[in-house]
Amino acid sequence: MLEKIKSIFNKKSKPTEAPKKYLSCEYVQHGFNVDYEDIKMCCFNCHEGGGRQILIDNYKGEMIDWNKFFKEKRKMRELNKQGIILERCKGCFFLKEREWDDEDYINYMVFNHWTQCNCKCKYCFTNEQSDYFNQRKNYNMYPVIKKLADMGKIRGGGEIGFGGGEPALLPEFEPMVNMLLDCGCDNIRVHSSGVKYSQAIERGVSEGKLTVVVSTDSGTPETYENIKRVNHFNKVWENLAKYAQAQTDNKYKVKTKYIIYPGYNDNKEEIDKFFEYTVNAGIRSVVLDLEGGWYEQNKYNVPDYLYELLDYAEQKTKEYDMKNVEFYDRASHMRIHKEEYKKLRENAQANQQNS
Numbered sequence: 155m156l157e158k159i160k161s162i163f164n165k166k167s168k169p170t171e172a173p174k175k176y177l178s179c180e181y182v183q184h185g186f187n188v189d190y191e192d193i194k195m196c197c198f199n200c201h202e203g204g205g206r207q208i209l210i211d212n213y214k215g216e217m218i219d220w221n222k223f224f225k226e227k228r229k230m231r232e233l234n235k236q237g238i239i240l241e242r243c244k245g246c247f248f249l250k251e252r253e254w255d256d257e258d259y260i261n262y263m264v265f266n267h268w269t270q271c272n273c274k275c276k277y278c279f280t281n282e283q284s285d286y287f288n289q290r291k292n293y294n295m296y297p298v299i300k301k302l303a304d305m306g307k308i309r310g311g312g313e314i315g316f317g318g319g320e321p322a323l324l325p326e327f328e329p330m331v332n333m334l335l336d337c338g339c340d341n342i343r344v345h346s347s348g349v350k351y352s353q354a355i356e357r358g359v360s361e362g363k364l365t366v367v368v369s370t371d372s373g374t375p376e377t378y379e380n381i382k383r384v385n386h387f388n389k390v391w392e393n394l395a396k397y398a399q400a401q402t403d404n405k406y407k408v409k410t411k412y413i414i415y416p417g418y419n420d421n422k423e424e425i426d427k428f429f430e431y432t433v434n435a436g437i438r439s440v441v442l443d444l445e446g447g448w449y450e451q452n453k454y455n456v457p458d459y460l461y462e463l464l465d466y467a468e469q470k471t472k473e474y475d476m477k478n479v480e481f482y483d484r485a486s487h488m489r490i491h492k493e494e495y496k497k498l499r500e501n502a503q504a505n506q507q508n509s
């Protein structure tokens with residue numbers, strides 16, 4: 155693995171004496187992302203370098219030699235110490251200049267290794283080959299992670315994420331979450347469709363160590379069904395209310411998410427109803443985003459009404475006194491680059507008129 159990593163680092167950087175503080179990130183130091191066909195460094199891809207560096211190609215759940223893995227992590231750390239940054243990390247807002255420890259442990263993990271789901275969202279990456287993704291056999295990670303746990307190399311203080319696919323459908327999901335909680339993981343994030351209720355999610359929420367994020371993207375059954383192509387609107391909100399009841403005081407561990415999907419839910423009325431359902435379910439925590447595939451194709455040309463809609467949703471969070479509001483990658487990117495991209499659009503329009 156290392157030779158491959160080295161070959162894609164920016165070789166133009168000149169190694170210097172290792173500074174005490176250096177530019178690196180949690181995933182380079184102590185993390186990985188288990189994807190459905192390989193193991194990657196992380197799951198981020200909105201920045202210039204594109205992220206998602208592959209660490210182990212064509213992975214199918216084989217036992218990992220963790221000692222070797224840590225040895226290679228140490229070598230990557232040394233490269234960062236010398237000011238050498240992975241090309242794929244270029245421009246990533248997770249890069250930080252700070253002191254990093256030199257210990258071998260994992261506290262950042264993302265699990266995305268299965269693709270079966272009980273929704274059929276139009277925007278899902280599985281959409282174009284839904285039969286293939288729903289039937290493909292996923293591999294098991296529990297024995298691989300259990301070995302890491304038995305070595306005492308899993309720690310809290312980081313972040314564990316579950317995506318997929320629908321995690322609650324995964325047979326190893328409940329034992330995996332329970333094992334991670336038992337290992338002291340105190341910040342687990344599960345992205346769930348919310349269709350199937352999970353006792354392990356409930357346990358994590360009640361202990362204040364697990365956040366569940368359910369993307370309803372709607373406040374009406376019609377819009378829900380139009381996007382998700384299943385009729386579980388009421389079931390999902392019932393499950394959300396049940397998870398919310400398991401929360402302990404001042405821990406806003408149950409979140410609803412609204413992904414603005416141009417052409418489907420990009421209006422204020424739907425957003426209003428989404429907030430009504432959220433509040434009625436006892437939830438005070440939301441996530442806002444823009445649909446990723448659409449954004450990738452249009453990010454330099456996002457129309458003004460979508461910026462306004464994002465502002466409108468943010469204003470709603472204030473009206474409803476939401477205690478925790480998050481903007482995921484695309485929405486953050488939009489907010490950061492709003493003025494810059496506006497100028498680009500104006501210049502392009504001016505050039506068109508002059509030509």
Ligand code: SF4
Nearest residue numbers: 179196205243246248
């Ligand atoms: S800096 Fe960004 S792209 Fe690079 S490994 Fe960290 S999170 Fe991933």
Ligand code: SF4
Nearest residue numbers: 271273275278319347
């Ligand atoms: S809930 Fe997630 S995994 Fe399931 S179809 Fe929708 S986007 Fe895909």
